[in-house]
Amino acid sequence: QKEVEQNSGPLSVPEGAIASLNCTYSDRVSQSFFWYRQYSGKSPELIMSIYSNGDKEDGRFTAQLNKASQYVSLLIRDSQPSDSATYLCAVNTRDTNAGKSTFGDGTTLTVKP
Amino acid sequence: EAGVTQFPSHSVIEKGQTVTLRCDPISGHDNLYWYRRVMGKEIKFLLHFVKESKQDESGMPNNRFLAERTGGTYSTLKVQPAELEDSGVYFCASSQEFNTEAFFGQGTRLTVV
Numbered sequence: 001q002k003e004v005e006q007n008s009g010p011l012s013v014p015e016g017a018i019a020s021l022n023c024t025y026s027d028r029v030s031q032s033f034f035w036y037r038q039y040s041g042k043s044p045e046l047i048m049s050i051y052s053n054g055d056k057e058d059g060r061f062t063a064q065l066n067k068a069s070q071y072v073s074l075l076i077r078d079s080q081p082s083d084s085a086t087y088l089c090a091v092n093t094r095d096t097n098a099g100k101s102t103f104g105d106g107t108t109l110t111v112k113p
Numbered sequence: 114e115a116g117v118t119q120f121p122s123h124s125v126i127e128k129g130q131t132v133t134l135r136c137d138p139i140s141g142h143d144n145l146y147w148y149r150r151v152m153g154k155e156i157k158f159l160l161h162f163v164k165e166s167k168q169d170e171s172g173m174p175n176n177r178f179l180a181e182r183t184g185g186t187y188s189t190l191k192v193q194p195a196e197l198e199d200s201g202v203y204f205c206a207s208s209q210e211f212n213t214e215a216f217f218g219q220g221t222r223l224t225v226v
Binding site: 004034036042043044045049088100101103104106 | 216218
């Protein structure tokens with residue numbers, strides 16, 4: 001089992017719809033959770049971070065964390081063609097010596113005009 | 114404020130040669146990470162510096178890889194001798210605080226032929 005798993009893509013939604021990206025993780029001591037967006041050939045760009053259970057909203061983006069279910073998601077409202085990219089879920093553990101992130105494979109999102 | 118910069122952006126070398134990658138983190142960021150993405154795989158952690166010290170090098174694949182961060186500023190990652198399986202994109206990231214958001218550089222695409 002992979003440490004961080006993302007829903008298999010590609011995911012395609014029409015413009016204006018809600019895109020839902022899901023991520024599960026296996027390490028119960030995980031503490032910090034990040035969503036990165038990566039355009040083709042570009043570097044991962046941090047778009048959301050979440051550290052406690054519940055929802056965190058930033059513009060059209062909402063991250064949801066449920067530590068009991070070991071689940072973190074990203075919702076993109078009013079999806080735009082410019083949101084088309086690969087979305088990476090990254091998880092950090094609570095280990096005080098570990099600042100590293102463990103990444104999922106990524107989910108490729110296509111928003112169709 | 115300048116972001117994380119990496120040099121070179123691309124490198125093509127022959128098997129057996131040596132290559133050195135450089136990363137300049139965001140000014141003031143004590144934490145510097147190296148990651149690698151090989152074709153078709155997820156981004157994987159290589160190592161983590163805190164200032165000039167190696168905090169975690171558990172992801173380094175073998176002793177052909179040597180990372181340094183003299184003076185706690187920029188870092189280099191040397192591969193010697195390079196093998197075909199070393200091909201991939203090498204990302205550097207930095208963060209101000211431990212276990213918080215990391216900002217990525219554009220990556221160095223290494224091709225070993």
